[in-house]
Amino acid sequence: xxxxxxxxxxxxxxxxxxxxxxxxxxxxxxxxxxxxxxxxxxxxxxxxxxxxxxxxxxxxxxxxxxxxxxxxxxxxxxxxxxxxxxxxxxxxxxxxxxxxxxxxxxxxxxxxxxxxxxxxxxxxxxxxxxxxxxxxxxxxxxxxxxxxxxxxxxxxxxxxxxxxxxxxxxxxxxxxxxxxxxxxxxxxxxxxxxxxxxxxxxxxxxxxxxxxxxxxxxxxxxxxxxxxxxxxxxxxxxxxxxxxxxxxxxxxxxxxxxxxxxxxxxxxxxxxxxxxxxxxxxxxxxxxxxxxxxxxxxxxxxxxxxxxxxxxxxxxxxxxxxxxxxxxxxxxxxxxxxxxxxxxxxxxxxxxxxxxxxxxxxxxxxxxxxxxxxxxxxxxxxxxxxxxxxxxxxxxxxxxxxxxxxxxxxxxxxxxxxxxxxxxxxxxxxxxxxxxxxxxxxxxxxxxxxxxxxxxxxxxxxxxxxxxxxxxxxxxxxxxxxxxxxxxxxxxxxxxxxxxxxxxxxxxxxxxxxxxxxxxxxxxxxxxxxxxxxxxxxxxxxxxxxxxxxxxxxxxxxxxxxxxxxxxxxxxxxxxxxxxxxxxxxxxxxxxxxxxx
Numbered sequence: 001x002x003x004x005x006x007x008x009x010x011x012x013x014x015x016x017x018x019x020x021x022x023x024x025x026x027x028x029x030x031x032x033x034x035x036x037x038x039x040x041x042x043x044x045x046x047x048x049x050x051x052x053x054x055x056x057x058x059x060x061x062x063x064x065x066x067x068x069x070x071x072x073x074x075x076x077x078x079x080x081x082x083x084x085x086x087x088x089x090x091x092x093x094x095x096x097x098x099x100x101x102x103x104x105x106x107x108x109x110x111x112x113x114x115x116x117x118x119x120x121x122x123x124x125x126x127x128x129x130x131x132x133x134x135x136x137x138x139x140x141x142x143x144x145x146x147x148x149x150x151x152x153x154x155x156x157x158x159x160x161x162x163x164x165x166x167x168x169x170x171x172x173x174x175x176x177x178x179x180x181x182x183x184x185x186x187x188x189x190x191x192x193x194x195x196x197x198x199x200x201x202x203x204x205x206x207x208x209x210x211x212x213x214x215x216x217x218x219x220x221x222x223x224x225x226x227x228x229x230x231x232x233x234x235x236x237x238x239x240x241x242x243x244x245x246x247x248x249x250x251x252x253x254x255x256x257x258x259x260x261x262x263x264x265x266x267x268x269x270x271x272x273x274x275x276x277x278x279x280x281x282x283x284x285x286x287x288x289x290x291x292x293x294x295x296x297x298x299x300x301x302x303x304x305x306x307x308x309x310x311x312x313x314x315x316x317x318x319x320x321x322x323x324x325x326x327x328x329x330x331x332x333x334x335x336x337x338x339x340x341x342x343x344x345x346x347x348x349x350x351x352x353x354x355x356x357x358x359x360x361x362x363x364x365x366x367x368x369x370x371x372x373x374x375x376x377x378x379x380x381x382x383x384x385x386x387x388x389x390x391x392x393x394x395x396x397x398x399x400x401x402x403x404x405x406x407x408x409x410x411x412x413x414x415x416x417x418x419x420x421x422x423x424x425x426x427x428x429x430x431x432x433x434x435x436x437x438x439x440x441x442x443x444x445x446x447x448x449x450x451x452x453x454x455x456x457x458x459x460x461x462x463x464x465x466x467x468x469x470x471x472x473x474x475x476x477x478x479x480x481x482x483x484x485x486x487x488x489x490x491x492x493x494x495x496x497x498x499x500x501x502x503x504x505x506x507x508x509x510x511x512x513x514x515x516x517x518x519x520x521x522x523x524x525x526x527x528x529x530x531x532x533x534x535x536x537x538x539x540x541x542x543x544x545x546x547x548x549x550x551x552x553x554x555x556x557x558x559x560x561x562x563x564x565x566x567x568x569x570x571x572x573x574x575x576x577x578x579x580x581x582x583x584x585x586x587x588x589x590x591x592x593x594x595x596x597x
Contacts, residue, residue, distance in 0.1 A: 004059065006594050010050050011060040013332035022065040023072055034065060070102070071153050082106055084145070084152040088118060088132075090160050091234060091275045098276060103156075111148065112141035118158055129173045131238055133157040136268065136283035138241050155279035159234045176238055182561040183219040187212050189558040194219065199574075201399035205420060210251060217246035219565070221264050225576065226568040228267065237271035240264055255294075262294035263576060266316065269323050273587070278330055285327050291320055312377040315579040318347035322584055329591055338595055345588055351581060357382050369570055369578035392574070420446045427451065436462050473499045479540050480504070483548065484524045501544075509551050518556045525549035 015022070022028065026038045043057040050057070074085035084107045091098045101121060105114045115127035124130065132139040134156050139148055150156075159172070186193050194215050196204040206214065220243030227236035247261055255261040265287035272280050295317070296303060303317060325340035353375045360382060361371035370389050378384035419441045426448070427437040432455050439462050440451040454462060472494035479501075480490035485508055493511070497503035512518050528545050 003594075003597070004056065006597060007052055007056045007060045008063065009330060009332050010052065011046055011057060012064060014046060014050060015064070021068075022061065023068040028065065028069070034062075039065070074153050077104075078107075078152040082108065084150070084154075086114070086150070086154055086156050087279070088156045088158055089277060089279045090118075090122065090158045091277055092160055105145065107146045107150065107152070108144055110141060110144055111139040114139065114145060115141055122158075122160055124160065131159055131173065133159070133237075133241065133280065136241070136244070136280060136287065138238070138245070157277055157279055159238060159275075172235060172238075175235065176242075178564075179220075179223050179239065180242065182565050183216055183223070185558050185561040186565055187215045187219065189555070193558070193562045197400075201396040201403075203403050206254070210254070213246050213249050214254075217243045217250065217264070218260060219243075220246065221260070221267070222569050223565070224267065226570070228271070229570075230568075231274070233271045233274040237268065237275065240268045240271060244268065259294055259298045262291040262298070263316070265291045265294075266320060266323070269327075270319065273323065273326060274583070281327065281330055284323070285331075288320065288324055288327060292324075295320070312373050312574065312577050314347055315351055315376065315577055315581065318344050318351060318581065319579060319584060321347065322588060326587065326591055329594065334595060337591070341588060341592055341595070344584070345592075348581060348585060348588065351376055354380055357385075361385060367570065369575045372580070373574050373577045423448050423451070427455065435466055439466060467498070469495055470498050471495065476501055476504070479544075480508070483528070483540050483545070484521065502547075505544075505548055505551065509548075509555055512552075512555070515556065515559050518552050518559070521552045522549060522556065525552065 020027075020042070022039075026035055027042065028034050039058065039061055043054050043061055046052065046057040046061070047054045070085075078084055083104050086103045086105065088101050088103050089098050090101065103114070103117055103121065105117050111132070112127060114132060115130040117127075118132065119125070119127040119130050122130075128141065134148065134150055134154065137148075139145075139150075139156075196206070196211065196214060196218070198204055205211075220239050224236040224239035224243065227233075227239060244264055247255065247264060269284045269287050269291075272278075272284050299313070321340045322344040325337045325344060328334075328337035328340060353372055357375055357380055358368070358371055361375070362368055364386070366374075366386075366389060371385065374385035374388040375382070378388055419438055423441055423446055424434065424437050427440075428434055430452075436455060436459060437451070440454040441447075443454065444450040472491045476494055476499060477487070477490055480493070481487060485493075489508060489511055490504075493504040493507040494501075497507055512521065525545050525548050528540070529542060529549065
């Protein structure tokens with residue numbers, strides 16, 4: 001941040017305090033223009049009042065007067081023609097180099113119209129490759145600007161990749177599109193590549209639609225975190241905003257119970273700062289308030305957990321206080337900003353890790369992220385840090401092992417109406433049959449006590465209404481065996497799905513647990529399609545064989561998507577706590593210096 005920006009903040013705040021309007025008399029006369037003598041006099045007053053040089057005050061006042069006059073002209077034009085003016089900050093690449101430009105567009109036009117206009121100004125082909133951010137949301141190209149809440153004279157942000165390199169800008173959006181496709185493919189797959197756990201490894205069970213939405217949000221967050229670790233903040237911000245859109249669709253009560261929503265808001269504001277974008281200041285303030293509120297709900301009203309010297313989560317509160325200090329500085333609340341920056345500085349001092357100890361742990365075979373978090377949690381005692389990691393991994397393994405049965409039940413029963421798997425396991429432990437338990441829970445909408453009452457008093461009626469299990473049709477069984485599936489698996493597939501061949505095929509596809517098995521099916525179906533035997537020698541129709549081949553290929557693509565997803569994602573349950581804090585320290589020094597001027 002430059003000194004002129006610091007001057008602008010101070011001067012703007014003092015003008016507001018004194019209710020001085022630079023676009024009115026005596027500083028400006030319609031038909032005459034800016035009154036130089038009055039502006040010079042005001043510069044002298046401000047210089048003495050704020051301890052800023054007269055020349056800097058003159059520059060700041062002149063810039064603010066020009067800006068105010070442009071807004072008035074834009075407001076008049078909007079009233080007369082309906083043409084809105086947007087002040088667009090274009091952020092270029094990971095370094096956050098930016099420029100401001102003025103864009104005009106009808107408020108009744110679609111978001112795509114604004115995208116095309118911005119693309120033309122930037123000399124970028126294809127407005128669909130332009131992502132415009134308004135108040136922390138990516139503008140939709142299919143909706144009107146007015147329906148998305150845009151206002152005349154609003155500040156917007158555009159991430160454009162790398163100026164002068166159209167291929168780089170296009171590549172950025174191509175990467176986002178590919179990540180989006182992979183995430184949706186993984187989440188919607190029956191393979192259950194991803195599951196929701198709390199920080200201790202306990203499974204979190206939700207209705208299927210809610211699970212898909214939350215997994216999608218968390219997946220975008222993971223990919224964004226990987227991009228942030230490479231300092232690709234343009235990519236990270238767009239991914240985070242995608243994830244934030246899915247979080248907004250989740251149940252509010254659930255979001256208030258976990259800190260994932262707090263973290264994505266914290267990360268979005270961090271990206272704003274790293275991209276040197278202050279046009280989203282109101283959104284940054286809102287997101288930090290959400291983050292702090294969520295932290296207080298999760299970790300205690302006074303955030304006592306974060307104040308413990310060995311709290312592994314303390315790096316998060318350090319970043320929160322730093323960002324709050326920066327936002328307060330830009331609001332010219334300098335005393336409050338100083339207080340927050342001091343809190344961030346105190347936490348930073350406690351969080352510093354000896355690089356030699358960190359290297360020792362890396363040499364032992366530990367991941368850098370695990371080692372850093374462990375050293376912070378143990379005050380730099382390497383023996384305790386090693387124990388911290390090994391004990392945490394053992395605890396996670398123990399919890400996951402204990403939850404295997406409840407995960408299995410969840411996978412088996414939740415194909416249609418959602419049933420709580422923990423309740424199923426609890427009632428089965430009491431001696432009730434799984435089929436009766438599932439039926440009772442479905443009827444009572446997962447009410448445990450009422451389900452027990454049904455099982456105790458109406459078991460016969462529950463049993464009488466269970467769907468009958470039909471024996472496997474011999475002709476269909478023969479067909480599945482000819483296609484290469486085993487007798488036992490084919491029989492189970494047909495009996496489970498009441499001899500519905502399509503459902504049985506889906507069952508068999510889900511039973512293939514490795515890529516090798518899928519490849520074998522793909523090769524077998526391809527050979528069957530290529531084989532031209534005597535008429536009637538093949539009982540399976542080409543249509544059925546093609547259907548199996550298509551499903552197998554789709555399942556294989558989900559495996560490939562998962563592999564791509566994991567290429568840069570660190571497999572650690574505490575990676576979100578691993579903040580190196582190098583940039584944080586630099587920003588802390590910068591804003592402390594600005595406060596001292």
